[in-house]
Amino acid sequence: MAETGTVLKVKDLEAWYGESHILHGMSFEIPRGEVVTLLGRNGAGKTTTMRCIMGMVGKRLGSIAFEGTETIKMRSDKIARLGVGYVPEERGIFASLNVIENLELPPVIKPGGMTRDEVFDLFPRLRERRNSQGTKLSGGEQQMLAIARILRTGAKFLLLDEPTEGLAPVIVQQIGEIIRDLKAKGFTILLVEQNFHFASTVADRHYVVEHGHVVEMMRNEEIGSNMEKLQEYLGV
Amino acid sequence: MFELIGIPPQAFYAQLTLGLVNGAFYAVLSLGLAVIFGLLNVINFTHGAQYMMGAFAGYILLTLFGVPYWGALILAPIIVGAIGIVIERTMLRHLYHLDHLYGLLLTFGLVLVIEGLFRQQYGVSGRPYPNPLPGGQNLGFMFLPNYRLWVIVASVVVCFATWYLIEQTRLGSYLRAAVERPDLVQAFGINVPVMVTLTYGFGVALAGFAGVLAAPIQVVSPMMGMNIIIVVFAVVVIGGMGSILGAIITGYFLGLVEGLTRVFYPEASSTVIFVIMAIVLLIRPQGLFGKAK
Ligand SMILES: Nc1ncnc2c1ncn2[C@@H]1O[C@H](COP(=O)(O)OP(=O)(O)OP(=O)(O)O)[C@@H](O)[C@H]1O
Ligand SMILES: [Mg+2]
Numbered sequence: 001m002a003e004t005g006t007v008l009k010v011k012d013l014e015a016w017y018g019e020s021h022i023l024h025g026m027s028f029e030i031p032r033g034e035v036v037t038l039l040g041r042n043g044a045g046k047t048t049t050m051r052c053i054m055g056m057v058g059k060r061l062g063s064i065a066f067e068g069t070e071t072i073k074m075r076s077d078k079i080a081r082l083g084v085g086y087v088p089e090e091r092g093i094f095a096s097l098n099v100i101e102n103l104e105l106p107p108v109i110k111p112g113g114m115t116r117d118e119v120f121d122l123f124p125r126l127r128e129r130r131n132s133q134g135t136k137l138s139g140g141e142q143q144m145l146a147i148a149r150i151l152r153t154g155a156k157f158l159l160l161d162e163p164t165e166g167l168a169p170v171i172v173q174q175i176g177e178i179i180r181d182l183k184a185k186g187f188t189i190l191l192v193e194q195n196f197h198f199a200s201t202v203a204d205r206h207y208v209v210e211h212g213h214v215v216e217m218m219r220n221e222e223i224g225s226n227m228e229k230l231q232e233y234l235g236v
Numbered sequence: 237m238f239e240l241i242g243i244p245p246q247a248f249y250a251q252l253t254l255g256l257v258n259g260a261f262y263a264v265l266s267l268g269l270a271v272i273f274g275l276l277n278v279i280n281f282t283h284g285a286q287y288m289m290g291a292f293a294g295y296i297l298l299t300l301f302g303v304p305y306w307g308a309l310i311l312a313p314i315i316v317g318a319i320g321i322v323i324e325r326t327m328l329r330h331l332y333h334l335d336h337l338y339g340l341l342l343t344f345g346l347v348l349v350i351e352g353l354f355r356q357q358y359g360v361s362g363r364p365y366p367n368p369l370p371g372g373q374n375l376g377f378m379f380l381p382n383y384r385l386w387v388i389v390a391s392v393v394v395c396f397a398t399w400y401l402i403e404q405t406r407l408g409s410y411l412r413a414a415v416e417r418p419d420l421v422q423a424f425g426i427n428v429p430v431m432v433t434l435t436y437g438f439g440v441a442l443a444g445f446a447g448v449l450a451a452p453i454q455v456v457s458p459m460m461g462m463n464i465i466i467v468v469f470a471v472v473v474i475g476g477m478g479s480i481l482g483a484i485i486t487g488y489f490l491g492l493v494e495g496l497t498r499v500f501y502p503e504a505s506s507t508v509i510f511v512i513m514a515i516v517l518l519i520r521p522q523g524l525f526g527k528a529k
Contacts, residue, residue, distance in 0.1 A: 054423045055423070056419055056423055075422070076419070076422045076423040077422045077423070077424075077425050077426055077427050077428065079423075080422075080423055080424055080425035081425045086423050086424070088420060088423075092417055092420045094412065094413045094416050094417065095416060096412040096413070096415070096416060097409050097412060097413055101406075101409040101413075104406070104409075105409060105410070105413055105421070105424060106424035106425060107424065107425050107426065109425055153424075153425075
């Protein structure tokens with residue numbers, strides 16, 4: 001596998017939930033080693049795009065190529081095993097599993113993931129609560145757990161859907177450091193963020209999504225000069 | 237004490253053991269139903285027929301192939317479980333996204349087909365199966381037949397092993413997680429459809445196991461499943477659908493209650509479970525161990 005190039009290439013992606021047509025020709029690319037965000041208003045289709053990449057939306061058309069492999073028709077467990085780690089927007093912590101079981105649920109798919117102890121060093125709070133039922137954790141702790149559990153798997157491409165939502169500022173900062181650290185280690189990350197300020201401290205480029213397709217791409221350094229346009233897109 | 241209530245102690249203990257033996261079957265059968273319902277969301281009406289198939293598998297293995305009881309105890313559940321896997325792959329699979337009712341209708345239809353086939357082949361009168369553990373223990377206060385003791389021990393071991401597998405192991409944590417969010421578990425790289433198939437096969441194999449276990453004490457007959465499964469469904473309703481431990485405990489408990497009723501008020505022994513079911517439904521509709529939706 002080349003060390004440069006494109007990790008993910010989405011082209012003309014269309015998606016439906018039942019009868020409702022949600023994505024209308026999404027196209028974007030994620031270069032290797034970059035942190036890329038999807039920005040957009042509520043309901044623009046950011047989560048749906050991530051679920052499509054993960055193979056979790058029933059009806060999808062177009063092309064999603066991961067490391068050159070077409071995955072548009074692939075089952076989600078196969079996609080995960082190509083090396084994609086997913087933190088869902090709703091966190092997806094399991095009530096019938098304790099913290100350790102939640103942490104170790106996703107199978108290790110590639111070498112190079114963190115060990116349980118490394119994860120606990122990163123999130124000491126989780127070590128303290130290791131035997132608690134997953135959903136007895138606070139919202140912030142659950143978010144940490146959702147992130148922690150994909151760091152074990154060895155996946156080098158991560159989908160983080162609003163990872164800072166509901167977290168205290170100090171934890172948000174810590175997540176920012178983790179993302180920068182992962183980037184330095186060569187991870188490629190697709191991030192959905194409402195916290196635009198946070199996004200601009202970790203990302204290399206931003207795609208603005210509106211009504212199920214990409215309307216604009218900005219490199220992070222262009223953000224300053226495009227502030228007005230961006231605020232209009234995001235309705236802030 | 238026994239003099240006071242006018243019941244001979246022998247009869248009392250005999251009914252208590254019989255109750256425990258029945259409870260052993262209720263526990264294994266409702267456990268299988270609970271495992272299947274948890275992951276597949278299907279109420280497996282075929283469970284009774286699969287129990288009957290287990291008994292017949294034991295009978296056929298013995299009479300046609302000379303496989304003794306102990307071999308059948310391993311082989312019959314595998315055979316019945318494998319047939320279950322075929323049913324899951326070819327039929328049940330297509331119903332998961334539909335209402336419970338469809339799964340119930342399909343599995344009920346399968347009961348009619350399977351029992352019809354066996355009735356045509358073997359008639360309605362039962363076949364005897366030799367007792368592999370004749371004799372018994374004289375405990376002083378009662379005589380305990382060896383085979384009854386074995387049934388209770390075997391069922392406790394199987395129930396405990398199943399509980400342990402699901403609640404305490406890594407494989408079990410996959411299963412528990414998939415009960416909650418199959419889509420997400422699959423998005424972590426676990427092949428959930430295969431897990432569903434194997435879970436159905438396992439639940440059905442439990443029914444097959446109970447069938448072999450029952451063969452020496454009940455006549456092996458095409459109707460044996462119908463008779464017990466009605467009671468087992470009442471047990472499941474009382475315990476609450478989908479709770480592993482609840483299914484086990486309720487199974488033994490209701491077997492005992494039935495046995496005690498046979499001592500004190502024999503007229504009610506065949507209805508007591510249904511009376512309890514009605515009361516539980518009134519007071520706690522989700523069942524004793526079920527979680528409210
Ligand atoms: N399961 C579903 N069934 C039907 N429609 C859905 C479903 N999930 C999302 N939608 C619709 O799809 C559209 C896009 O939703 P999506 O969750 O992708 O938005 P989003 O950009 O992630 O929004 P947010 O910022 O609020 O998370 C919305 O109009 C939403 O109502
Ligand atoms: Mg979203």
